[in-house]
Amino acid sequence: MRKYIISSLLALSLFVFLGFCIITNQNGDPRIYFPNRLPFIYQLHTSTPSDFIPAIEAGADEWTNLDACYFVFQRGANTNVSVVANDGVNLVYFDLQGVNFSDPNVIAFSSTFTTTVGGYQAVGSDLIWNARDFTPGLNGEPNKIDLKSVITHEFGHHLGLNHAGQPPSPSSGSNGCGPLYQQAVMWYAYTRGDTSKRRLTIDDAMGAISLYPVWALQGMILDASTSLPLVGAKVKFIGTYGSTIGKVEQPYTNRWSKPGVAVSEITIDSTGQYYTPVMHQSFKVKVEKYGYYPDSATIQFNPPGGIGSTEVLNFDAMLSQKPMVTFNGYLLNQLNNQGVAGEIKLFSVLDGSQVGNFTTSSDGSFTFNVYGEEYFKMVLNLNPPFQKTIVVDSIYVGPSGKTLNVQLKPTSIFVVLNDTTTSNKTKYLNSLERLGVAYSSWDVQTRGALPSNELINSFAKPTTLIWVAGGTTSSNISNDTRNMLIQKLESGDKLILAGRNIAEFSDTSDELLSRYIGVKFVTNNSAFSARGFTGDYIGNGLSLPMAGSGKDQLELTSSPYGKTYKVFYYGTGTADTVKIGAVRSENSAKRWKTVFFGIGLEMVSDANCDTLLIRSIRYCADTNFVTKVEDVYSLSTLPLKYNLHQNYPNPFNPVSKIQFDLPALSFVEISIYDVSGKLIKRLIADQKEAGYYKVEWNGTDSNGKKVSSGIYFYQMKAKNLKTGSEFIETKKMVLMK
Known part of the structure; x- marks a missing residue:
């Protein structure tokens, strides 16, 4: 018996994971009707209202009209049978008295009879509707249960489908398997007036x-070179769907099911084989795997052959490997063209697998050996002053490889976290991530020290420092730090300062607070909310519920170096406006700005934290402000600087290759010298456009005579024909015979 239970809670959003559930026995055999028992002839009770019949037939037709499914529902003669029995009558009955229902929450149930004679199979199904408690609806009436939707659902049980997802309280009549899928016809619950599952x-x-x-x-699907299964290859369907079926489960005592899901691709396992029913008669199929040339075909089936007829076509593929090539380049600081050290993780766009990991040295160079003619994604993990994680997507590496230089722009926002509470620190970082702001961060507790002046000076200018400090017994801001922050303001940088008790544990004569920010501590405030000052750039219109200790109430000082504006106050009434909780200040002549919060922003909601931070950043920022992660890098397939690479192989015999890079139109010389400095051979002396070049030396002098084994030096001289600048570099090589 299958029950369909009413629910007052039914989400309308589509779940990420979709699926269906097949009724089976404990061996995993599906409970289906064998072809000799089809079409399935259902019979309406003679009391069935005539206006119900079109909706009932439409529910049956939802399944019958599936071209790719040979199950057929057919309406037979009406019957006077009104009880569930294995009597050869597939009954549809609307129980107006509710005789069959002791539970008033059950809308309807289906009961299917089975046999094992000739194989596990269904032999009959009855459907009873609780018309006493749930009047069937035809037009989405808000006080009725939609007839077509529930009939379609119950007929789905007849043909062998269970509920799409396990109900929260499984029972003998209400169980299922697989991911919860609330939009499915086979979802276990319904609400009155809902017609979305027709x-x-x-x-x-x-x-x-x-x-x-x-x-x-x-x-x-096999590997062409080994004839072994090509594990991980994807068989992709274009213009149709297939399905995969899982292992047998027992969602309720003595009841078994198998979860399934509609798919647009199948991953090949260690057997190399695949099998799937498909939804359409004609479609395309493509087999792909990273590092292999794909194969594809158009599949064309014959028209449906009738009940019990399944046409099976074969599509086999043997994929050949692509050649390995070199993907290299540099990570470079956009401001000074210097190399950037960092970690690079390389992923295949095709299947998402990680294909390489490389940690660059101080020159920023990287090299990967990858399959050519593939798309890749680079994930860069960097240290300040750069965005911590940068994703460079859809990089195509051709059949001969690729050289790509990534110019990294230092961020203009530096978050320094000197609060010992982890949750407080993550509040700021999570907010900046939600806002999509490019930033770099420094956790003092993790790093073991404050950031150096040299590091802070390496950020894009002007820099906005978001300095998070404070605590229960200290401001966590030393005198040296205060002096450093003053120096940054004097150079035109910006400061956003936040944290519990910073003002309370600062000296009243402290220059940073009293003269630059323009406030002094008055008292601790225990208010549970704050309001923004009307018209203020940051505080306007804000209502800020907040709880917890450590809220500094502030007072403006009389002789600040700039102009100070009030941002928000503690409380809600007009009389509370003297209880200042945050301010901003600026000096237009020296171009510095500050924002000071007398609280830690962990005290406010995520939404209010986002608003306070983004308004503060925009207030502080100028045209150098970077708002999006993708703005913090640019790509170039041309060299960004002169470079002479180490020869390869080295030592060598008889030939070695020398690679060099030209960032602009240049006159270039590549020369070979012995250990005494004598010129042995000039390999190149020519004008060349910007690009990547290679030249070979075969161990001969300028007369073509073989030279002896030993140490030699090769030198690159280049003159930029646009700027006149010159580049010279020499490297050592070893010839062995």
Whole structure:
């Protein structure tokens, strides 16, 4: 018996994971009707209202009209039978008295009878509707249960589908398997007036097709060089869907099911084989795997062959490997063209697998050996002054390899976290991530020290420092730090300062607070909310619920170096406006700005934290402000600087290659010298455009005579024909015979 239970809670959003559920026995055999028992002839009780019949027939047709499913519902003669029995009558009965329902929450139930004679199979199904408690609706009436939706659902049980997802309280009549899928016809619950489940979803349809397939595709995918299964290859369907079925589960005592899901691709396992029912008669199939040339074909089935007829076609593929090539380049600081040290993780765009990991040295160079003719994604993990994580997507590496230089722009926002509470620190970082702001951060507790002046000076100018400090017994801002922050303000940088008790544990004569920020500590405030000052750039319109100790109440000082503006106050009334909780200040002549919060922003909600931070950043920022992560890098396929690479191989015999890079039109010389400095051979003396070049030395002098084994030096001289600048570099090589 299958029950369909009413629920007052039914989300309308689509779940990420979709699926269907097949009713089975404990061996995993599906509970289906064998072809000799089809079409399935259902019979309406003679008391069925005539205006119900079109909706009932439409529910049956949802399944019958699936071209790829050979199960057929057919309405038979009306019957006077009104009880569930294995009597050869597939009953549909609306129980106006509720005789069959002791539970008033059950809308309807289906009962299917089975046999094991000739194989596990269904032999009959009855459907009873609780018309006493749930009046069937035809037009989405808010006080009725939609007839077509529930009939379609119950007929789905007849043909062998269970609920799409496990109900929260499984029972003998209400259980299921697989991911919860609330939009599916086979979802276990309904609300009055809901007509959203009248039509089958892809997963509903593929559930039925998987049980009664008209068309199926199968095959074997192998490695052409080894003839072994190509594990991990993807068989992709273009213009249709297939399905995968999981292992048998027991969602309720003595009841078993198998979860399934509609798919647009199948991953090849260690057998190399695949099999799937499909939804459409004609479509394309493509087999792909990272590092291999793909294969594809157009699949064309015959028209449906009738009940019990399943046409199976084969598509086999043997994929050949692509050549290995070199993908190299540099990570460079956009401001000074110097190399940037960092970690690079390289992923295949095709399947998402990680194909390489490289840590650059101080010159920023990187090299990967990868398959050519593939797309890749680079994930850069960097230290300040750069964005911590930068993703460079859709990089195409051709059949001969690729050289790519990534110019990294230092961020203009530096977050320094000197609060010992982890949750307080993550509040700021999570907010900046939500806002999409490019920033770099420094956790003093993790790093073991404050950032150096040299590091802070390496950020894009002017720099906005978001300095998080404070605590229960200290401001966590030393005199040296205060002096450093003053120096940054004097140079035109900006400061956003936040944290508990910073003002309370600062000296009243402290220059940073009293003269630059323009405030002094008055008292601790215990208010549970704050209000922004009307018209203020940061505080306007804000209502800020907040709880907890450590809220500094501030007072403006009489002789600040700039102009100070009030941002928000503690409390809600007009009389509370003297209880200042945050300010901003600026000096237009010296171009510095500050924002000071007398609280830690962990005290406010995420939404209010986001608003306070983004308004503060915008207030402080100028045209150098970087708002998006993708703004912090640029790509170039041309060299960004002169470079002479180490020869390869080295030592060598008889030939070695020398690679060099030219960032602009240049006159270049590549020369070979012996250990005494004598010129042995000039390999190149020519004008060349910007680009990457290679030249070979075969161990001969300028007369073509073989030279002896030993140490030699090769030198690059280049003159930029646009700027007149010159570049000279010499490297050592060893010739061995």
